[in-house]
Amino acid sequence: MTASPSPARSATPARVVKVPLGERSYDIRIGRGVLAEAGSAMAALKPAACAIVSDETVARLHASALAASLEGAGLRTSLVTVPAGEPSKSYARFAEVCDSILAARIERGDLVVAFGGGVVGDLAGFAAAVVRRGVRFVQVPTTLLAQVDSSVGGKTGINSPHGKNLVGAFHQPSLVLADTALLDTLPAREFRAGYAEVVKYGLINDAGFFDWCEANGTRVFAPGDERDQAVAVSCAAKAAIVSRDERETGERALLNLGHTFAHALERACRYDGSRLVHGEAVAIGLALAFRFSQRLGLCPGQDAVRVARHLQAVGLPSRLQDVPGGAVTADSLIDAMGQDKKVERGALTFILARGIGKSFVAKGIEAGAVHDFLTEELKPS
Numbered sequence: 001m002t003a004s005p006s007p008a009r010s011a012t013p014a015r016v017v018k019v020p021l022g023e024r025s026y027d028i029r030i031g032r033g034v035l036a037e038a039g040s041a042m043a044a045l046k047p048a049a050c051a052i053v054s055d056e057t058v059a060r061l062h063a064s065a066l067a068a069s070l071e072g073a074g075l076r077t078s079l080v081t082v083p084a085g086e087p088s089k090s091y092a093r094f095a096e097v098c099d100s101i102l103a104a105r106i107e108r109g110d111l112v113v114a115f116g117g118g119v120v121g122d123l124a125g126f127a128a129a130v131v132r133r134g135v136r137f138v139q140v141p142t143t144l145l146a147q148v149d150s151s152v153g154g155k156t157g158i159n160s161p162h163g164k165n166l167v168g169a170f171h172q173p174s175l176v177l178a179d180t181a182l183l184d185t186l187p188a189r190e191f192r193a194g195y196a197e198v199v200k201y202g203l204i205n206d207a208g209f210f211d212w213c214e215a216n217g218t219r220v221f222a223p224g225d226e227r228d229q230a231v232a233v234s235c236a237a238k239a240a241i242v243s244r245d246e247r248e249t250g251e252r253a254l255l256n257l258g259h260t261f262a263h264a265l266e267r268a269c270r271y272d273g274s275r276l277v278h279g280e281a282v283a284i285g286l287a288l289a290f291r292f293s294q295r296l297g298l299c300p301g302q303d304a305v306r307v308a309r310h311l312q313a314v315g316l317p318s319r320l321q322d323v324p325g326g327a328v329t330a331d332s333l334i335d336a337m338g339q340d341k342k343v344e345r346g347a348l349t350f351i352l353a354r355g356i357g358k359s360f361v362a363k364g365i366e367a368g369a370v371h372d373f374l375t376e377e378l379k380p381s
């Protein structure tokens, strides 16, 4: 990440996506320069103080701008940072963050501000969910992945040696501020990884949006209206599903398309971001979900090919062989899938597809069928 341009120089009016959840409803404000609104937007929530939780990279580049905005609005601020990367979603970092929030005397009426990517959002959100049995929090996502997915919907948590996101809580933010100017300085690999989650929304239930991604995908990679539109459409798609099924008793599981494979891959890679970051694992998971659906006779082969082709076109991985460093085996993936949160009475649940935009929740999938599929996929091509 390099030093950021001044978001205010090219500020655009914010697009606002609402997440209607009764008394837990909130707005997602999306646009270039919305970080400058942080002070007034958070002051409107009437806290006295804000505990900013960030990672070392984001804090170095942007924490002073955020703190200045908050302090300019009369809010007391404190800052705790964790190392960038998935290993920070650990019990040890979680304890450190909770204690820093307490040391800053953050009260229930105050705010925890998650300022970073998905790791920071999940970690800070979980700390906010449990410190003093629940403090309000605001998401200020700084990566594409966090802006289109993890900052919205209230899933918070950390990883366990048993698997990804296995310890956590549902805790909705009170506000999401997605400043798309912050994406200008995101490393290309991180941006690409987040794009997998954008594509996911088209694949779940919006074939027209997948067509749009095929036509405009490369433009999303540069600052401009297509990028902001992609963030807004993604947030609206997620908000619609979350508002109908906040706690994933049914339809929300669709948002997990590709994730049973992805989480197993991340565990097999020991959360080593030099090999695989979450969005890359999701890209492989999306392609696998479509090829597995094809194998089961559910999905036309040309749709599975289209999915993989679009992911490859933007430089994302789409096959198990794309994971560097080897050591991924069908056995290790099946073992990890046994801890998936969608498992019911020991049986696997997958999100499968009858075609692009036609995903559905499939329960009771035989582990043997998945093992055979993975073994086939792992054969050198």
Ligand SMILES: O=C(O)C(=O)C[C@@H](O)[C@H](O)[C@H](O)COP(=O)(O)O
Residues within 6 Å of the ligand: 149, 150, 152, 153, 155, 164, 165, 197, 248, 252, 253, 255, 256, 259, 341
């Ligand atoms: O918000 C959801 O629901 C999702 O499943 C979105 C996922 O993209 C996201 O990665 C989520 O954190 C995964 O949730 P998990 O329950 O599988 O840990």
